């Protein structure tokens with residue numbers, strides 16, 4: 487019997503998509519979100535063979551769209567048990583004096599404000615029913631600052647702070663809050679960071695076994711499937727070849 491409903495942002499690719507797949511296999515009802523509607527439709531077609539799926543197409547950085555989309559959910563999907571705040575990306579990789587204002591806006595608007603808008607739209611009903619689970623996808627960039635990472639690192643440090651803040655404020659409402667902070671995961675992340683330069687993106691994951699989206703998805707599922715009295719607060723997950731944001735044992 488399907489008992490839980492999960493709302494996943496950034497479900498059209500990478501970690502979010504892999505999380506949707508593993509949740510579907512475990513009969514969790516799904517609300518899948520992203521901007522690319524064809525991908526949402528495709529995913530819905532596949533995963534509805536396993537569970538109940540609906541999709542919402544919106545940009546997390548547009549607060550009107552966020553609240554409108556979430557208000558439009560059909561009745562059977564309105565009761566959200568699990569929120570996976572995953573949508574986000576890095577835009578650019580340059581020294582602070584060379585960074586693009588548009589890239590900075592995108593990272594702060596999507597990674598920080600987008601996460602806040604979605605949370606604001608969903609948390610009240612969790613408070614009302616005195617139950618819920620929020621998983622925030624941070625990054626090693628939210629624990630360390632690395633050369634040229636400046637604003638992306640700042641956005642993920644903000645996610646780290648908001649994760650702690652949510653846990654404190656929602657504690658008395660019985661809402662579990664957890665963060666997963668991955669190191670290098672081979673997804674479309676670097677393609678977005680390097681504005682579609684596939685060769686440059688591929689090089690990021692050359693010479694070592696990077697994490698795959700499924701590795702993180704399995705951990706997210708583990709976290710949300712613990713008994714009700716257990717909350718895993720914070721996890722940093724590296725590929726074996728990685729020892730810090732900047733130390734990678736690459737073979738060439």
Ligand code: NDP
Nearest residue numbers: 496498499500501520521522545546574625671673674675
């Ligand atoms: P992908 O680029 O593969 O996926 C990013 C997802 O976010 C897509 O589904 C995209 O959907 C969605 N997204 C991006 N911008 C918006 C927006 N404005 N509105 C709505 N959705 C948006 O990257 P990952 O799967 O790797 O990234 C997922 C999360 O993991 C991010 O928060 C990232 O910062 C974090 N992370 C990634 C790491 C890595 O090495 N890959 C390591 C540590 C953390 P669409 O384009 O359809 O809107």
Ligand code: 8X3
Nearest residue numbers: 625626627669670731
């Ligand atoms: C993605 C990992 O090291 O590129 O958050 O910032 S990193």
